[in-house]
Amino acid sequence: MKISVGDKVRFLNEIGGGTVSRVEEGKLIYVLDDDGFEVPTLINEVVVVGKKVEEESDDSAVSLDASAQNTYQFEESDEAGEPKLLLAFARDEDLSGNVKLYLINDSNYFVFYTIGRMDKSVVNNAYHGLIEPNTKIHLDTLAINFVDGIEYVCQFLLYRQSKPYDLQQPVSHSFKLAGAKLLKESSYQSNDYLEDKALIIYLIKGVFEKKLEELSHAEINKALIQKEQQPNTLKQRKKDNKEMLEVDLHIHALLDDTRGMSNKEILEYQLAKFNEIMEANKNNKNKKIVFIHGKGNGVLKSEIIKTLKKKYTWHNYQDASFKEYGFGATMVII
Incomplete structure (x- = not known):
């Protein structure tokens, strides 16, 4: 089997597909979807639905065991912008009791991440790695009862590879979800990141999300004051x-x-x-x-x-x- 950058592929285990943007380590490819995100996936989890029309030289064709792509350098944006990182839980249409977990980096920063499950006073590491700028990763498909009531602890380190940037402090975030919430259809909303509705958890909030939160708190406080006066x-x-x-x-x-x-x-x-x-x-x-x-x-x-x-x-x-x-x-x- 031979894959070339620019081939059109379709995912075998989930809806959607896109254009192959690169291949790394012989087994992993990155697919650029319609939303502009690079989705890393295993080669054996996609099927080629269209070859690149333009004839490529032997140097540009990528074989499964090719190592040339290891020299790939991510082209960074000149603007650092604001950091924004989130998790998305989407319903698994094939298995009603499951959810798909995505990590979404909606920023121009590279992010080292660890996500673990609390077990009494210790953390069991569940996911870790590096997510590139403006990329989403399908971390896992989980049974809802496996998530129910579990506290997740996340840690992040943000940086830029080849561009200057303001120092970003390491970020820690924890959250806990009730299985009942994940079972409610109303918990899942349309969003800018996935085709499916999803439950979004902001791990690092952008300016808009922070202002929205401040506005909500202000409105709540105003309502409480008015209520006390009545x-x-x-x-x-x-x-x-x-x-x-x-x-x-x-x-x-x-x-x-x-x-x-x-x-x-x-x-x-x-x-x-x-x-x-x-x-x-x-x-x-x-x-x-x-x-x-x-x-x-x-x-x-x-x-x-x-x-x-x-x-x-x-x-x-x-x-x-x-x-x-x-x-x-x-x-x-x-």
Whole structure:
């Protein structure tokens, strides 16, 4: 088998393909995909779908055991730019209980990386190596239950090979993922790096991501200040119309502090409040109660509807006024 730089190839173990940009060490090739990233892969994991049209000399053809490519030098950009490094978890379409793990270097820096799994007080190294600028690497395909609850510890050292740059301090980052989150379709979003939707974890954030995070914190603090200035009666208030009761089930309207609570515990608290209101008003015939649950991912609304169908079958319910609440509220008529 003979491969030449410029050949069109298709991946055997995943969707996509691209153009061969180089071959290293006789077994490893780099494929330039449609997004402009070089994807390293083994030669036996691709199939050639088109040969380079231009006739090449013997010196440019790359055999499986060729060593000429070992002299390859990465052509660096003159601008260092900002460092940005991330992990992406994408659903494995072939095996529903698995995720594909990618390391993505969206910067002009070379990065030495180690990624390990915490085991009590020690780290078991899982992945290590060098990732070149503007490159993504498929690190592994993992069973979701293998990732569930495990703390990962990452360390990075950034540098440039042939261009001057500002010294970058070594970076350490740790994270932990719940298997339940990886099973939710809503956890995966469209992104600029993969064709498939993915759960993105920023290991080194760019300026935009940092500003977005600061903005989010500022907005949260502003909302907390406004909430503290409001009387507690806003948590459950009557409309001017005496026949209607409005109950806000957003967790921030029910509790001042939710730290330490899991999503399951938050949902259970919201449903308990819903049942409390329903029990207190179940004998108030024709009473209208608007439960504000928000649009979100629809879990709270779905649980409320299930409870109404199972426990309060004699009450009528419908979507509340779209003009006033959008899709985020349900009205119950006792």
